[in-house]
Amino acid sequence: MILIKGSTLFDGEKLQEAPLDVLIEDKKVVKIGPSIEAESAEIIDASGKVLCPGFIDIHVHVREPGYEWREDLESCSRAALAGGYTTVVAMPNTDPPVDSAPLVDFVARKGVALSGARVLPAGCVTRDRKGQFMAELGKMTDAGAVFFTDDGSPVATSQILKTALYYTRDLGVRIMEHPEETSLTSGGQVNEGLASSVSGLKGVPASAEYIDVVRGIALSRDTGSPIHFTHVSTALAIEAIRAAKREGLPVTCDVTAHHLSLDENHVLVSKFDSVYKVNPPLRSKGDVKALWSAVADGTVDAFITDHAPWHMDEKDLPFQEAPFGIASLECSVAVIMDTWLKLGSPVPLERILQLFTSSPASLLPDSWKGLGRIREGSMADLTLIDMEEAKMVDLELWESKGRNCPWRGEILTGWPVMSIREGMIFRKEI
């Protein structure tokens, strides 16, 4: 038994005003109340801290199978838990791509038996992620896939995307689209605008994201199927999603910690440090502002990391030669909290916490919908946040193999200090 005393409880929807105690027994939350006594319980004093449902990140590049020198399921799982997440979704752009039931099964089985966060599999939309033929989406659903995505690339043609949307409509597993019109982005390196003009590097225009989002919205309207847009980075695309939601279409989206906190100036001010090279690229200051407005008004459904770890031998190159990606699993919660604090708390904390918990949980298949909430009887996946904790991002202490992190050495405020998965304390720093 574990008794967490005196925390401010966030149950997935609302922050409770008065401090509450939470009693955990056998993987479950068994009791919530103002003053619980339990003699044999391990007591944790959480006063002044916020107790939340375990955080969920639906977009992580685990790199296994195939690229284990960059990250593997075990290191990623430990990194996720250290970063405050109890559940993460593994992107399928591995080697081989996760495009069949046996591969989904491999990730699913391994993913629930790791020593950190549980890792749930996403499968490819198309066979071999090549955009030509639909993968066995039904068999992958049965094997435990929680999203279908060709992430790293958009679904190659509108016809295949439409077919896959129809096909998945009754499967209960969403398609996650990486929105990018690739004929406009080929060779692109940085945001088209300030960064491309100053550097001469090929720009990635906001319109490339917008065009693919509009395509997805149109096909969602045609098929009646839900579609989820991941790592949305531009004001243009956000506005299209906002309008689609107003129309009542089953359209959802997520935004990354880096697009909420960094902009294209970081590429220039850092003098082309490749750690700022990411796809979609860091955008304009106006785009960052638009993303925060979308967080505030409910257009955004989830925060993600898009954690993309690289071995530094691969990443530490001149900007133009380096691969895309930022590793952030172990600091992304703090990045968002710190940015939110610095912006003067422009959104209620409740909303921020929803986007880490109940809101992404609602995008998962029904079997996982219990995640992201704290109720008596619910699974004891919990994240404890200390909004006053100020700590340096120290890559030496990371569980992740990735070191390509723009916040290295920075002091951020607002950290996860304890993570509990299925009733077990996996990490405690209080």
Place this chain on the structure above:
Amino acid sequence: MNWRHRNLIDLDDWTREELNLFLEQANYMEELLNRPIKKVPALRGKLIVNFFFEPSTRTRVSFELAEKMLSADVVNWSSSGSSVSKGETLRDTAWTLEAMGADAVVMRYGAVGAADYLVRKLKKASVFNAGDGTHGHPTQALLDLHSAWKKRGDLEGARMAIVGDVLHSRVARSNIKAFSKMGVKVVLSGPRTLMPVDMVALGAEYDPDPRSAVGDADMLYLLRIQKERQEQGLIPSLDEYHKRYGADNELVGSAKKDVLVMHPGPINRRVEIASEVADGEKSIILKQVRSGVAVRMALLYLCLGGVRN
């Protein structure tokens, strides 16, 4: 004035005062070049590596001449036949050069950010950017500035028209910085498909009509149009480019009478420049080349411990 720069990556952090001092120093170097015995012992015992990953004749030769005039020991390291072609990374090659005792590395490299990267990786050797992709080519800008300044003196209030492929031009980017700092107003012209989207961020204006862009110009700077821009579909044909934007006597005629016609070389005749202009009396293209050696001598001298006051 103490010379605070040890490297030259680009001209962003050079002040106007520093540029003026630099130009005087380059003039002094040019005088040396006119003496019967050109060599001076200023950098005797310094090892400079010319590290060129892209084909370059004039920049490499110009640096090498400058180094030799100052009595430095010079090593030329090119990518073909070197460790780079065996898969060694830029970082490892750079560390190797430093271990061999290089005091300075002059580098041309195809990737944007390569020179900044090299500065971060080297522990003590100076770095001189001889071109990093589309981003910067500061010694070209310095020699252009020197050529114009010698002809015109103070450039405050002067106007410069840059016509051509600004989008892919490291020369244009560095030149806009250098000339703007000296009080020159820079106007860009050329087809939209060869222009950066945000020209205000570069500190320049855009005029789609080359005739009005060139009007009142004290300097007309032409950029090389690479054949591959046509292959990429950014311009329909080189001939169409020449007809609309190429510098012929008519276009030059819309500028000031004593306009200086400049080009970084190598020139494409009948593309961005007609022979009548290239070889005409307003062209200072070959004078730019001569400035190149003096300017690079001044740079190496100042940054590698020549004068400190």
